[in-house]
Amino acid sequence: MxxxxxxxxxxxxxxxxxxxxxxTAAATVGALVLGVVLAAFRVSPIPVLRGVGTAWVNIFRNxxxxxxxxxxxxxxxxxxxxxxxxxxxxxNYWLGVVGLSVYxxxxxxxxxxxxxxxxxAGQAEAARAIGMSFLQTLRIVILPQAGRAVVAPxxxxxxxxxxxxxxxxxxxxxxxxxxxxxLINANGNAVIPIFLVFAGTFAVVLIxxxxxxxxxxxxxxxxx
Amino acid sequence: xxxxxxxxxxxAFALAMAAAACGGDDSGSGAGSGIVGKASSQKKLVVGVKAxxxxxxxxxxxxxxxxxxxxxxxxxxxxxVPESGIEYKTTVSxxxxxxxxxxxxxxxxxxxxxxxxxxxxxxxxxxYYVAGQDLLVATDxxxxxxxxxxxxxxxxxxxxTPAKRIQTDYKGVNLQQFDSYSKCVQALSNKTxxxxxxxxxxxxxxxxxxxxxxxFKVVGKKFSEEPYGIGVKKTDTEGxxxxxxxxxxxxxxxxxxxxxxxxxxxxxxPAPELDxxxxxxxx
Numbered sequence: 001m002x003x004x005x006x007x008x009x010x011x012x013x014x015x016x017x018x019x020x021x022x023x024t025a026a027a028t029v030g031a032l033v034l035g036v037v038l039a040a041f042r043v044s045p046i047p048v049l050r051g052v053g054t055a056w057v058n059i060f061r062n063x064x065x066x067x068x069x070x071x072x073x074x075x076x077x078x079x080x081x082x083x084x085x086x087x088x089x090x091x092n093y094w095l096g097v098v099g100l101s102v103y104x105x106x107x108x109x110x111x112x113x114x115x116x117x118x119x120x121a122g123q124a125e126a127a128r129a130i131g132m133s134f135l136q137t138l139r140i141v142i143l144p145q146a147g148r149a150v151v152a153p154x155x156x157x158x159x160x161x162x163x164x165x166x167x168x169x170x171x172x173x174x175x176x177x178x179x180x181x182x183l184i185n186a187n188g189n190a191v192i193p194i195f196l197v198f199a200g201t202f203a204v205v206l207i208x209x210x211x212x213x214x215x216x217x218x219x220x221x222x223x224x
Numbered sequence: 225x226x227x228x229x230x231x232x233x234x235x236a237f238a239l240a241m242a243a244a245a246c247g248g249d250d251s252g253s254g255a256g257s258g259i260v261g262k263a264s265s266q267k268k269l270v271v272g273v274k275a276x277x278x279x280x281x282x283x284x285x286x287x288x289x290x291x292x293x294x295x296x297x298x299x300x301x302x303x304x305v306p307e308s309g310i311e312y313k314t315t316v317s318x319x320x321x322x323x324x325x326x327x328x329x330x331x332x333x334x335x336x337x338x339x340x341x342x343x344x345x346x347x348x349x350x351x352y353y354v355a356g357q358d359l360l361v362a363t364d365x366x367x368x369x370x371x372x373x374x375x376x377x378x379x380x381x382x383x384x385t386p387a388k389r390i391q392t393d394y395k396g397v398n399l400q401q402f403d404s405y406s407k408c409v410q411a412l413s414n415k416t417x418x419x420x421x422x423x424x425x426x427x428x429x430x431x432x433x434x435x436x437x438x439x440f441k442v443v444g445k446k447f448s449e450e451p452y453g454i455g456v457k458k459t460d461t462e463g464x465x466x467x468x469x470x471x472x473x474x475x476x477x478x479x480x481x482x483x484x485x486x487x488x489x490x491x492x493x494p495a496p497e498l499d500x501x502x503x504x505x506x507x
Contacts, residue, residue, distance in 0.1 A: 078416040088377060088398045172401045174382065181403075182383035 003190045004197070009183055016179030017201060023096055023165040023175065028158055030101030035108025040138055042113055053109065061106040065167050069099040073171040089173060096168030104161050111153045115146030148220040155213025159206050176201070259330050259456055259463035263303035271296045272315040272329035272455075279429025279488045280335055288312045290429070292333045294483030295352050299331070299454065302470030321345050324455050331467070332455035335426065338504070347460055348453035348504050349467035352480075353496065356446025357386050358424035360412065360431060363438065367419055369445040373397045376418040379408035386422045389448060405430065413439060423450055425488065432491035442493060453504065464506035472500045 003009055041053030060068065072095040076082040084094035119142050127137040169178035180198040184191050263269055273292055274281035281292040293312070300310050315323055315334050323329045324346045335355070338348045359378075361367045367376065374396040380387035382401035390397055400417050402408050408420040409430045420427065424442055431440040456463045474480040475498040484495035 074410065074414075074416075078411060078414050088400050092400075170403065172382070174401065178382055178401075178403075185383045 003183065003187045003194060009187075012174070012179045012183060013176075013197070016174060016176035016198075019093065019168075019173055019175040020162065020165045022093065023100060023168055023173075024158070024162040026097045027100035027104060027161055027165070030097060031104035031108050031157075031161065034101060034105035035112060036143070038105055038109035039112035039116065040143075042109065043116055043138075045134060057106045057109055059106075060103050061110070063103075065099070065103050065164055066170060068103050069096060069167050069171055072096070072099040092168065092171050092173040095171060096165070096173055100161060100165060100168070103164070104157060107157045107160075108154065111150045111157060112143075112146055114153070115148075115150035116142055118149045119145045145222050148222050151220055152213055152217035155210060155217070158213075159209060162206060162209075163202065258460045260303060260466050262330060263300070263305045266309075267305050268309045268311065269300050269303070269305050269331070270311045270313055270329045271300070272313050272320060272323050272332035272334055274316075274334040275314040277335060277426060277429055279432045279491065280425060281333075282429075283312075283314065289487070291353075291425070291483060291487040292335065294487055295454070296331075296333045298474050298479050298483060299333075299467055299470050302473065303466065320455060324457055327457070330456070331463075335423065336453055336455050337450045338453040342455075345458060346455045347458050347464045347506060348455055349464045349506065350453035350471065350504065351451035351502060352454065352471055352498065353425060353452045354499070354502070355423040355425045355450040355452055357389060357421060357448040357450075358427055358446050359443040360409070360420040360427040360440050361418065361443060362412070362415070363441050365418065365441075367443060369443060370394050370421075370447050373419065377416070379411055379417040379420045380422060381405055381408070384422065386448075390421060409436065409440075419443075425452075428488045428491040428493050432488055437490075442491065444493075451502070461506050464504070468503045468506065471498065471503065474498070475500055 038053045038056055041049040042057070044050060044053075073092070076098070077084075077091065077095055082095075083091060084098075085091040123141055123145070124137055127141045132140065166175055166177035169175045169181075174182075176198055180194060183194050187194065259269070273288055273290075273296065275283035275288070277290065277292075280290040281288060282290050296310065296312075297307060300307070313323070313329050315329070315332060317334075320332050320334060320336060321342065324332055332346075336342075336348075337355075338351060342348070359367060359370065359373075367373065370390075370393075373390075373394055375398070377398045377400055378390060379400045379402060380390060382403060387399065387401055390399055400408075400411065402411070405420065405422060405426065408417065411417045412420050413436060420430075424444070424446060427440075427442045430436065431442060454467055456467070471480075474483075480498050481495045489495060
C-alpha cells in the first residue's frame with residue numbers, strides 16, 4: 001500500500017477532512033441561527049413572516065443541494081459579484097457555508113417546529129396570562145422546552161450536514177470527496193483501499209456523534 | 225445414415241469456414257488480427273474517440289465531429305475503408321489501453337499523449353499533433369504567458385496534469401479547480417477567472433465553439449509537450465507503419481490542413497505543420 005506512505009497523499013487526505021470539519025462547524029452555526037429564526041417566523045402571529053418562513057422551507061427543502069451550491073458559485077459569486085474572500089479556497093469555502101446553511105436551516109426549522117408542538121398549549125396560554133409578549137413567550141417558555149425535545153432529530157440533521165459538505169467539492173474546494181477522486185485518478189491500482197479509508201473516516205467520526213446526540217437527548221429531555 | 229450425413233455437412237461447413245479464415249489471414253499478409261488486414265478484408269474499422277471534447281471529438285446525438293474524427297477518416301480512407309464503414313466508440317482517458325488490448329477498438333484517436341508508460345502496452349503511430357499546455361484568456365486580456373499569472377485566477381480540472389503543473393511550477397497563482405473544463409470556460413466567460421489552462425488544442429476547441437466565438441483567444445505559448453498519437457495493438461507493427469505512411473501523405477496532399485480548417489481552424493488558429501520527421505518508428 002505505497003499510496004498511503006506518500007506524504008503528499010496523506011496531506012491531501014488530511015486537508016480534505018479539515019475542510020469538511022470547517023464546513024460542518026460553520027454551517028451548523030449558520031443553520032441553527034437561521035433555523036430558529038425561521039421557526040419563530042412560522043409560529044408568529046404576523047402573516048407576512050409566516051409566509052416567508054413557509055416559502056423558505058418549501059423552496060430550499062425541495063431543491064437539490066448540488067443546485068444550491070452551484071448557484072452560490074455561478075449565481076451569487078460569478079454573476080452577482082458576491083465576493084466573500086480574495087483567496088479562491090476561502091471564497092469557495094464561504095460560498096459553500098452559505099449554501100449549506102441556507103439548505104440545512106429549512107430542516108432545522110421544521111425540527112424545531114415539531115418540538116414546539118410537543119410543548120403543551122397551556123404553557124403558552126399561561127405565559128400570555130401573566131402578560132408576556134409573543135417574543136418573551138417564545139424565548140423564555142416555548143423554545144427552551146422545544147429545543148430539548150428535538151436534540152435527537154437535530155443530531156441526524158447535523159450528521160447529514162457533515163456528509164452533505166462533500167458537495168462543496170463541485171465548486172472547487174478540495175474537500176474529502178474531491179481528494180478521494182484525485183487519489184483514485186493517480187492510483188488506479190488502489191481504488192478499494194482508498195475508498196475504504198475515506199468512507200471509514202466518515203464512519204469513525206459520525207457514529208460516535210450519533211451516540212453523543214442520543215445520550216444528550218436523554219439527559220436533556222423534559223420529563224413530563 | 226441421417227447422422228452421418230449431418231456430420232458430413234457440418235464437417236464440410238467447418239472446412240469451408242477454416243478455408244475462408246485462412247484466406248482472410250493471407251490477404252492480411254500474415255499480420256493476423258492487424259488493422260491493415262481487417263480493413264482490406266472487411267472494409268470496416270472500429271475507432272475509439274472522445275465524445276466530450278469540442279473541436280476534437282464531440283458527440284452530438286449520434287454523430288461525432290472534430291479534428292480527431294477527421295484524422296480517423298483520413299486513416300480509414302488510406303486503409304481503403306469507406307466513411308460508412310467506420311464505427312466510432314466513445315472512450316474516456318482511463319479505458320483506452322484496455323479497449324485496444326481487448327480488441328474492442330481497432331485504433332484510438334482520442335487526444336492520446338504518447339508516453340513510455342503507455343508504449344509498454346500499446347503501439348503508437350503519429351504524432352499527428354504536438355499539443356502543449358497553454359492558456360485560454362478573454363480576447364482583450366493582457367496575459368501573455370504563464371509568467372504573467374502571478375496573483376491571477378486560473379482554472380483547470382482537479383487532479384489533472386495541467387492543474388498539478390500550475391501548482392508546482394508557478395507559485396503565486398490562484399488555482400480554481402472544477403471537475404470539468406466546461407465549468408472553467410463558463411467561469412472564464414463571466415470573468416470569474418482570468419484564464420483556463422490545459423492542452424492548447426483542447427482550448428482551441430472551446431474557443432471555436434459557436435457560443436464563445438470571438439470572446440476568447442489561446443495565448444499560444446506552450447509550456448509543455450504532449451505529442452498526440454494513434455494507438456493500435458502492441459503487436460500490430462505493420463498497421464502502425466501503414467498509419468504513419470498515410471499521415472505522411474496527408475501532410476503533402478492537403479487533407480491534413482483541410483481536416484484542421486474544418487474543425488479547430490474555426491478558432492482562428494492557423495493549421496499546424498505536420499512534422500513527418502517526428503513520426504514514431506513503430507517498434
